Amino acid sequence: MILQGKLIAESPIYRGNARKTLFTRDGDGAHRLVSLPGEISGTAQALMDAFIGQSRNGKNIGILNESWQRFYGEPLPTGLIQKVECKLQKQSYQRDGFFDLRMGIKLDEDRWAAEANANYKMETLLKNSVFDFILTLGNPALSNGANQDKLFYLLEEMKAGRFWFGAGKSKGLGNVRLEMDLPFEEPKKAPPLS
Numbered sequence: 001m002i003l004q005g006k007l008i009a010e011s012p013i014y015r016g017n018a019r020k021t022l023f024t025r026d027g028d029g030a031h032r033l034v035s036l037p038g039e040i041s042g043t044a045q046a047l048m049d050a051f052i053g054q055s056r057n058g059k060n061i062g063i064l065n066e067s068w069q070r071f072y073g074e075p076l077p078t079g080l081i082q083k084v085e086c087k088l089q090k091q092s093y094q095r096d097g098f099f100d101l102r103m104g105i106k107l108d109e110d111r112w113a114a115e116a117n118a119n120y121k122m123e124t125l126l127k128n129s130v131f132d133f134i135l136t137l138g139n140p141a142l143s144n145g146a147n148q149d150k151l152f153y154l155l156e157e158m159k160a161g162r163f164w165f166g167a168g169k170s171k172g173l174g175n176v177r178l179e180m181d182l183p184f185e186e187p188k189k190a191p192p193l194s
Helices: 063-072 147-159
Strands: 002-009 081-088 100-108 113-124 130-137 175-180
Touching: 063 147, 147 175
Parallel strands: none
Antiparallel strands: 002 130, 002 175, 081 130, 100 113
16 A cells, blocks of 8 residues: 655754765765765655664664554564655755755864865755655555554654654754545544553
8 A cells, every 4th residue: 555645844854963964965066975874875865764764783763663662562563664755845955056054174183173175065954845755555564453543643643743853853853744645544442552
């Protein structure tokens, strides 16, 4: 089963320092691929990894995995969510325009002076930017037990805007809200929470 919707940035999304940024461009404006180890690789097109990804050491898990664990006290069932696609809409990411731009330099730790040609430009995603969000579900896992009911409430939490992503969450950054019509109805009885 494939669910389609839109993911809207309710507040700017900022990933942190030069090694943890979603968007980077070199001085000539060309896009530079950067990666956050185990979670984000490349540009904002790979934001999907943050939803169901996992770091190599297993300490960091995706937003949906973590929320399922927190709500229901068990890991997200294997095969329930097979794929998440999350692509920034073109009108939210114009190649000739910048987002909120943060600039920095790399210091030579021996001399404590700026290294030549080692500066960076980081961009944050602005409020009201929109991603096309596609969730691919595994039908066998979806029909197993109360998984559909649990998934319904998990997606309702996203629709209510109770998800934060990236750096500065305590300052209100990174709030995202899902707009999606769900193909299944609200369960008559909510699944028990842990």
